[in-house]
Amino acid sequence: MTQETIGTVVRGDARVVHVELDGSHESRQFALRGKLFEKLDDNIRNPIAVGDRVRVSLDGDPPAVEEVLPRRNWLPRISSSHDPRHQILFANVDQLFVVGSIQKPRFSSNRTDRILAACVYHEIPTGLILNKVDLDKEGWAADIRETYEAAGTTVLETRAIDGELADLRERLAGKISVLYGASGAGKSTILNTLEPGLKLKTAKISKHWDAGRHTTTFSRMYRLAALDAHVIDTPGIRVFRIADVNKAELRDCFPEFAPFQARCRFPDCSHDHEPGCEVFPAVERGELAPSRYASYVEILDELAPPPPDDTPEPPPEG
Ligand SMILES: Nc1nc2c(ncn2[C@@H]2O[C@H](COP(=O)(O)OP(=O)(O)O)[C@@H](O)[C@H]2O)c(=O)[nH]1
Ligand SMILES: [Mg+2]
Ligand SMILES: [Zn+2]
CATH class of the missing domain: 2.40.50.140 (Nucleic acid-binding proteins)
Structure with missing residues (x-):
């Protein structure tokens, strides 16, 4: 046996x-x-x-x-520009936090919006950890907070380097969570603050954040004993290419578009300059964040069209 x-x-x-x-x-x-x-x-x-x-x-x-x-859930991405297969980044999680630093490296709305959209599609609750608020000389945190709260995402402002993690502990306790973000945003520093025994290596500040520094390509789960929690640290992925979602589905992955898109002239409006679109004018009026709309149209361009509608015609009347 x-x-x-x-x-x-x-x-x-x-x-x-x-x-x-x-x-x-x-x-x-x-x-x-x-x-x-x-x-x-x-x-x-x-x-x-x-x-x-x-x-x-x-x-x-x-x-x-x-x-x-x-699996109860999972998150795939397109492996790379050379390999169209899906890479499953993790499975069976309760929530995902995007870790974005204000500076060093500078906050990327594009990076953030890609992963958030994928999580909406896969029904994974999300939060945004805005780290390094000590470097926020321009006062960007307030704008970023407003943008992402409008998108239905919780925002925590942190200074991991000083051990200041807002209410992250309470949010992680008893759950399986993912930390996702650029290399250098502060993920390892956050984990070390939560569980000093982990002693993870943290990177030195470098000018080459976006120059494709070699980072491990594997995710890893850590147990935070004091919180009875598990946290998955993901590698710094430079471009998260959304898998699974098609062009028609993407608009519903930007939740704050909903009240505007309900009034677009065409029910399947892609908000890419169709006549009678209500989303684009809302961006121009400042009611939707231009950065979110820019991410949306960029991703839209990469996705496949929806499969042809093969619902049979209704039978003729009479
Ligand atoms: N100024 C500042 N630096 C931070 C903060 N949190 C982390 N860092 C620094 O940012 C660098 C990268 O952090 P690390 O945790 O390795 O990032 P990771 O690549 O996301 O795991 C390290 O030098 C940290 O000391 C913070 O709140 N403020
Ligand atoms: Mg790290
Ligand atoms: Zn529209």
């Missing part, structure tokens, strides 16, 4: 995953059975993601993951 048990993937490399077994806080390494790759959709690059619940055999040679249990 093989001995099997269930656990959670806390770290994945190419062919080996680290799994925290249920009922223990110890993580062990497991190989991936070939069958996990055989069953994989051609469109998906990785059979297993951090956060996955898996069934493992302990006494195999080597011990291995036998099965990935059904």
